[in-house]
Amino acid sequence: MSPSPNRLQEHVVSVVAALLTNRVSTTDLEQTVLDRLGGEAYRGAGGYRAFAEAIGVLLTEGRLKAVKPRETNGLFPALPQLLKRTISRMGTDPATIHVLLSQLHPAIMTTHYQRHPADLADDRQPLDALDRYLRQSPPSTVSLTVNERSWQLFGDEKFLAGPDGARLLNRTGINLARLACHQTHEPFFYTTGNPSATAVLIVENKDTFFSLQQAFRQGQTGFAGQDYRLLIYGEGRKITRSLAFLSEIPGCAPETLRGHYFGDLDPEGIAIWHETATRFGHWQVVPAVALYEALLAVAGPRAPALRTAQRQDRAALTAFLAHFRAPAQAAITSLWEERRYIPQEALHAAWFADVMRAP
Template sequence: MQIYPILLGYVKSEQRSGKAVMKLEDMISFIKQNHPEFKIKIDQPDGYRELYDAINRLINEDILKKMSPRKTTVEQPPLALKYRICKEDDEDSTGLKKEILKLNRAFSLEYYLSNPKQYLQDKQYIQILGDYLHQEEKPLLSINELSYQLFNDEKFFKGTDESHGEAILRNLGLTYADLNCYYAYEPFIYHLFSQTNQTRKTGLIIENKDTYWSFVQLLSNHAVSLDIDFLIYGEGKKIISSLRYLEFLKIDLDYLWYFGDIDREGVHIYFNLREAYPRLNIKPFISGYEKLVNHTFDRILNRTPKAQAYRKEDAKDFCDHFSSLYRDRIRNVLDKGLYIPQEGLSLAGLIQEYAYV
């Protein structure tokens, strides 16, 4: 569920009840109370950004209008604290609604009947989709291939996290399956070490390239005290989208650990993965983090080269996985904006810690 349709329904309900003014705090409170999945997320940078985009979309659609634009949130980009609910032009809306009711029967019309002005903006794309659905035969295409065929733009559906094309599909109640197109998985590099007689499988995601290859060397050439069957190169933030490739590989993991730099960005990636793939029950690779702390204990730590997203609640949740000695050390690094790169635990260090003599 996205924030935009939640807010749209709420605003329309308030509009029907005759309410003329809405406060930002009331919108946030409604979202938190009625959609628990946003209770924490909306206070995080990604959630706030989605809220910002949703409200600005309502403004662009002439559904809301800023009041007292100088009174804004302290968060960036700023949002006004109060909004006026705009009234619909009944005469224009009636004609548009009649036109909408004549659209392809495969479409869900509820959204555009409630938002006829948005229909005007999306009309040309809706007509193309309607004509395509009328075709008896639709070849199996990837999402980007279909985007190019229909709209001469291969990124129409998948250009951004909240693309215009995907918004139109959602508004019409369509799925990619309805269009006979498939998701082209973004692959990741991996090594499989599992034995055929093993009943449980454990995966490990490594954030950085050098550390990934050090683990490959360790697991390929040494008898070790680790039970790792499936090693994944995360490639920084890329893993947040590419981990879906597991579906294509049809690899079922009983345990999946994550090991990244000890910094705000590494923790942010970890929590994004947990949120995007709750079924996988991803956990921090405790042993790896502790050994990274041990091998860099006498180092002077540097600050991260650029500002990174940070939530103290996430830092606490992450650090609570560790015993007090490591918890305090890692929390201090995160709170001060410092970082310990994975490269601090080298191949030689891995052999020392995990290989049998």
């Protein structure tokens, strides 16, 4: 159904209220109204003649003023070429707020803006973008990535995934599914192992990943009675974000797999495991106990002092130690208190070649 001429008046008021500056050309103002309604609805509401009538009302009320009255847009009825909004915070009175909110698509919740009208001015442009998208016909059937949809709607590929976008969606009750878009996960490097195994091995550092990869490629995917379906390169702290990519790998449902994490035996490595296990608490990510115990056995007596200062997270250490038996707990605690560490590179390619086993 096309909007009535009175409805067009409301759209003109809405556009004027949302202006970022107090000056606007009549041509730009009309184009914005036309873009919002679409050509067919704009013509059905009376087109330019109804638009000119709406501008005339605002001029008569003093809400708009001609900057140079003698310079017109050359159309009939003629309008001033350049307009000035005379009330800087136009649209904050309850009546205008009601008009603005009533024009939005029914799927957009407006309760927040009724309670906090000052936020409407800040959100007006993205609200208009949401409104235009929701009114398009037919609706989008292809799911885009969040960044792709964000660029399409707002001209900013980072908006939807950022705090401003999250706040807008929360205020309006619109979710990503309604916008036909989806989150993407930062990928990680991985090597496949035994497809029937129910555990994956995550390693912190690049050298250890490549050393283990050699063994995996020889079919040696097991250690200390545990076989692994995947070998994942954690890439330091990146794994605290990228582990979600596991759900993108065919046949790897994270809820059916157990993650074994193996990193440097130092405060940073322990903190990385703890943050990963906490962030992905709906999965199971535990320390690779057998590999850490091997690390202690091979290099414990040679453990050097930490090269750089590292923040010690006592909660992370406590959670980490809970997975070990008493002798390993004591050894790890001593390293922690004496500010010594063991890099995972102490277990090298030749060592892995000797101890890794085929399924």
